[in-house]
Amino acid sequence: MKRLEKKVSAVLVAAGSSTRMGFDKLSFDLGGETVLHRSIRAFAQCPLVDEIILVAGSNRAFAQQQAADCAKPVCVVAGGATRAESAKNGVLAASGALVAVHDAARPFVSQQVITAALEAAARCGAAAPAVPVKDTIKAAVRGSGKTVPESCFVHATPDRSTLYAVQTPQCFDRAAYLAALEELDAEKARLVTDDCSLFELTGRPVQLTQGDYANLKITTREDLPRPEQKEEHKMRIGHGYDVHRLVEGRKLILGGVEVPFEKGLLGHSDADVLAHAVMDAVLGAAALGDIGQHFPDNDPAYSGADSLKLARRVAEILKEHGFRIENIDATLLCQRPKLAPHIPAMRRNLADAFGLPVDAVSVKATTEEHLGFTGEGLGIAAHAVALIETL
Ligand SMILES: Nc1ccn([C@@H]2O[C@H](COP(=O)(O)OP(=O)(O)OP(=O)(O)O)[C@@H](O)[C@H]2O)c(=O)n1
Ligand SMILES: C[C@](O)(CO)[C@H](O)COP(=O)(O)O
Numbered sequence: 001m002k003r004l005e006k007k008v009s010a011v012l013v014a015a016g017s018s019t020r021m022g023f024d025k026l027s028f029d030l031g032g033e034t035v036l037h038r039s040i041r042a043f044a045q046c047p048l049v050d051e052i053i054l055v056a057g058s059n060r061a062f063a064q065q066q067a068a069d070c071a072k073p074v075c076v077v078a079g080g081a082t083r084a085e086s087a088k089n090g091v092l093a094a095s096g097a098l099v100a101v102h103d104a105a106r107p108f109v110s111q112q113v114i115t116a117a118l119e120a121a122a123r124c125g126a127a128a129p130a131v132p133v134k135d136t137i138k139a140a141v142r143g144s145g146k147t148v149p150e151s152c153f154v155h156a157t158p159d160r161s162t163l164y165a166v167q168t169p170q171c172f173d174r175a176a177y178l179a180a181l182e183e184l185d186a187e188k189a190r191l192v193t194d195d196c197s198l199f200e201l202t203g204r205p206v207q208l209t210q211g212d213y214a215n216l217k218i219t220t221r222e223d224l225p226r227p228e229q230k231e232e233h234k235m236r237i238g239h240g241y242d243v244h245r246l247v248e249g250r251k252l253i254l255g256g257v258e259v260p261f262e263k264g265l266l267g268h269s270d271a272d273v274l275a276h277a278v279m280d281a282v283l284g285a286a287a288l289g290d291i292g293q294h295f296p297d298n299d300p301a302y303s304g305a306d307s308l309k310l311a312r313r314v315a316e317i318l319k320e321h322g323f324r325i326e327n328i329d330a331t332l333l334c335q336r337p338k339l340a341p342h343i344p345a346m347r348r349n350l351a352d353a354f355g356l357p358v359d360a361v362s363v364k365a366t367t368e369e370h371l372g373f374t375g376e377g378l379g380i381a382a383h384a385v386a387l388i389e390t391l
Pocket of ligand 1: 013014015016017019020021055079080081084087102105106218
């Protein structure tokens with residue numbers, strides 16, 4: 001992912017009182033992980049984010065403990081009486097030129113939602129993820145909390161085709177946010193229910209980006225995931241294919257193993273056709289391009305490169321984008337030499353490079369019965385498939 005030119009601070013507002021929930025919702029266990037930890041992790045895993053400002057209330061010690069394993073710098077600051085005040089405290093403490101203000105109570109935010117809002121804010125100053133509303137909205141006098149007052153009559157029905165429900169992270173140019181705060185009457189600023197309103201009320205444009213219905217704000221008990229709604233790990237599949245010519249005077253490297261043979265594969269790197277097909281399968285599953293894009297074959301940095309090192313980098317890229325590799329299956333198309341004795345070592349090498357157990361990596365080999373270029377011994381080809389999951 002291309003980094004933004006500006007430093008980015010994620011401000012996680014976590015100083016609420018969970019009144020509508022009735023118990024501390026940020027410590028709710030989503031299945032081995034609290035709501036707050038899941039929200040922190042989403043921003044810790046985003047390559048665009050440089051620091052995290054955690055805005056806490058009486059839960060300060062809990063917040064600190066939940067951020068203890070965060071790989072990015074974290075600063076815990078005190079919240080205010082309203083969400084708007086907490087957001088302001090967080091933005092004041094931030095050092096980034098861009099800030100992403102996120103409800104800690106939205107633990108299911110995806111990397112795509114964060115990235116789209118940050119990139120739009122970098123271009124136009126302010127952006128927020130949104131989803132088209134699904135219900136028809138009625139304007140009427142509101143009761144307290146969740147209730148509808150007794151004589152409640154409709155004032156108006158806004159045209160639903162123009163309505164969006166706005167989510168977080170709401171992302172801004174920090175200087176513009178602070179200028180808007182200065183321009184807006186302090187009482188009005190304290191009462192706005194989302195951060196973009198500051199921009200709208202001071203005549204600044206706000207761009208809406210693609211939100212996600214799954215990025216819900218945990219507010220009342222009905223929002224808590226039921227067992228069957230537990231966080232869905234979406235599976236994706238990818239395919240990779242590569243071929244290299246067999247020539248004299250080169251080593252034959254397959255899956256990081258130097259296989260004794262009178263010829264070797266020709267290529268800019270070590271021409272490890274198996275590792276290349278596997279990397280393309282993994283990148284393909286995540287729709288992150290291919291190895292040619294990440295490690296160009298006209299870049300001298302990759303001349304003679306050890307493909308297993310590149311595989312390690314591919315594994316990191318996947319992780320940075322919020323994916324986990326489930327398993328890999330590859331087939332080498334090779335007439336000669338006989339590869340069976342070397343396959344266990346190839347599996348171990350690939351498993352090590354991708355951070356997987358050996359039983360998650362399968363390598364097979366077949367001849368093509370003397371047919372075609374592999375059958376005639378002119379080259380070796382490899383196919384691979386990879387299954388990945390969202391973290
Ligand atoms: N004074 C406040 C109020 C809210 N929040 C944070 O803003 C987000 C959205 O607020 P909400 O869902 O309303 O949380 P609570 O204030 O905890 O809930 P309630 O309004 O039911 O008390 C939450 O992550 C909450 O912790 C905050 O940091 N400071
Ligand atoms: C910012 C927000 O999440 C956008 O939908 C929402 O307005 C927060 O409302 P809350 O009542 O403070 O939870």
